[in-house]
Amino acid sequence: MKICIAGAGLAGSLLYYFLKNFGFNVDVYDPGIIRGCRSLNFVFQNKEERSLFKKVCKYLNVDINDYIVKEADLIINDKKVNKCYIINKTKFVENVLPRTLIIHREYKPMSSVMRAKVDGLGNLIKEYSSEDHGKDYKLIVDASGVSKVMQEKKFNDDIKTCQFIIRSFKKIDDYIIENISLAKGKPLLQYFWITPMVEDGTYHIGCSSYNMSYIEMKSKVLEYIKEVFGSGYDIVCNCNNVINGSLMRESRLGGIYKGRAIASIGEAGGLISLLGFGNVYAFISPFLLAKCINKYGIEDGIIRYKNLVSKTFSYLDERKIALKRCNILKVPKILKESLSISMSDCLELMMKSYLY
Numbered sequence: 465m466k467i468c469i470a471g472a473g474l475a476g477s478l479l480y481y482f483l484k485n486f487g488f489n490v491d492v493y494d495p496g497i498i499r500g501c502r503s504l505n506f507v508f509q510n511k512e513e514r515s516l517f518k519k520v521c522k523y524l525n526v527d528i529n530d531y532i533v534k535e536a537d538l539i540i541n542d543k544k545v546n547k548c549y550i551i552n553k554t555k556f557v558e559n560v561l562p563r564t565l566i567i568h569r570e571y572k573p574m575s576s577v578m579r580a581k582v583d584g585l586g587n588l589i590k591e592y593s594s595e596d597h598g599k600d601y602k603l604i605v606d607a608s609g610v611s612k613v614m615q616e617k618k619f620n621d622d623i624k625t626c627q628f629i630i631r632s633f634k635k636i637d638d639y640i641i642e643n644i645s646l647a648k649g650k651p652l653l654q655y656f657w658i659t660p661m662v663e664d665g666t667y668h669i670g671c672s673s674y675n676m677s678y679i680e681m682k683s684k685v686l687e688y689i690k691e692v693f694g695s696g697y698d699i700v701c702n703c704n705n706v707i708n709g710s711l712m713r714e715s716r717l718g719g720i721y722k723g724r725a726i727a728s729i730g731e732a733g734g735l736i737s738l739l740g741f742g743n744v745y746a747f748i749s750p751f752l753l754a755k756c757i758n759k760y761g762i763e764d765g766i767i768r769y770k771n772l773v774s775k776t777f778s779y780l781d782e783r784k785i786a787l788k789r790c791n792i793l794k795v796p797k798i799l800k801e802s803l804s805i806s807m808s809d810c811l812e813l814m815m816k817s818y819l820y
């Protein structure tokens with residue numbers, strides 16, 4: 465009985481590790497030269513996330529301190545709001561799943577055909593349907609992150625990002641997020657970030673938005689880089705991307721469709737926070753899936769996994785729904801919960817926003 469994992473980023477690599485340890489026969493596909501996203505930060509938004517993370521580390525028998533390159537402060541509008549850990553993700557992923565074990569081929573086991581239905585609460589639920597050519601696998605796991613192996617359609621709530629890696633002599637040690645803008649009536653969320661990278665003097669700078677074009681975003685990021693670094697910097701590389709801001713939804717997390725088991729982990733399962741922090745979930749979700757499958761078998765395990773993940777991380781969906789509906793009363797609460805800033809600071813942040 466074989467299992468297929470499509471994607472060898474953080475989530476796919478960890479799942480491979482756990483399943484192999486449990487004695488499963490696993491194939492991993494990844495066409496990428498650089499595996500996974502180069503984002504490096506772990507930001508924990510509550511105690512439960514922290515304790516689950518520790519549990520996974522214990523199980524892996526790794527000391528995460530071996531991979532932490534820096535501790536940085538998450539700063540919003542000049543205020544420290546959370547701690548974040550910059551880790552050497554490439555080293556970590558490579559240790560968990562060496563690239564020589566990956567089949568370098570893009571795996572698209574699912575067609576873009578989806579069934580959509582509306583549930584009792586008025587939510588649109590999309591379900592996968594399978595194609596024949598993945599039939600050798602008893603279970604197919606979508607760990608493809610932002611690129612959505614199984615869902616090739618565009619979603620209205622996709623978040624576009626434009627990112628640069630630059631090199632500069634100007635030293636910045638903090639992780640910065642700026643210009644959070646929320647607008648009533650429209651699903652809007654825009655921010656910039658600067659992350660010091662592993663190599664000193666190198667920074668990851670990006671901008672995310674629901675509604676700006678890539679050209680607008682690029683010129684805004686360049687303006688921002690100039691503001692922070694002056695003209696003393698070199699651009700190492702630049703790319704545009706789409707983060708799937710969709711909700712988790714049970715049908716995305718897993719199910720049995722036409723006799724085949726399907727599950728999603730990490731970002732492919734919608735496990736991403738409103739500020740794009742997905743590394744923590746890409747770390748935890750494969751652990752939960754592997755444990756459920758090992759204990760209950762594939763079919764029951766998937767049902768248990770999706771219930772467990774939906775329950776454990778339900779706050780992610782609640783936040784996304786509140787943002788989408790722009791329930792202005794809920795937004796300060798969300799910011800407070802996810803970033804640990806006081807209610808009055810949240811309100812101030814909202815008032816300052818040029819879009820509100």
Ligand SMILES: Cc1cc2nc3c(=O)[nH]c(=O)nc-3n(C[C@H](O)[C@H](O)[C@H](O)COP(=O)(O)OP(=O)(O)OC[C@H]3O[C@@H](n4cnc5c(N)ncnc54)[C@H](O)[C@@H]3O)c2cc1C
Pocket residue numbers: 470471472473474475476493494495496497498499500501502503504505506507569570571572607608609610611612613625627670705707729730731732735736740741742743744746
């Ligand atoms: C610009 C940016 C900045 C971010 N910043 C942060 C941050 O600061 N902190 C944080 O916690 N999170 C951040 N995130 C989110 C975080 O990177 C993701 O949530 C996390 O990497 C998700 O891990 P994953 O393993 O699910 O997917 P990924 O890391 O995206 O890995 C997916 C893998 O699947 C492969 N793949 C794609 N298509 C196929 C296919 N058809 N077949 C086979 N393989 C395929 C890809 O090559 C890739 O290696 C950021 C994301 C972006 C885009």
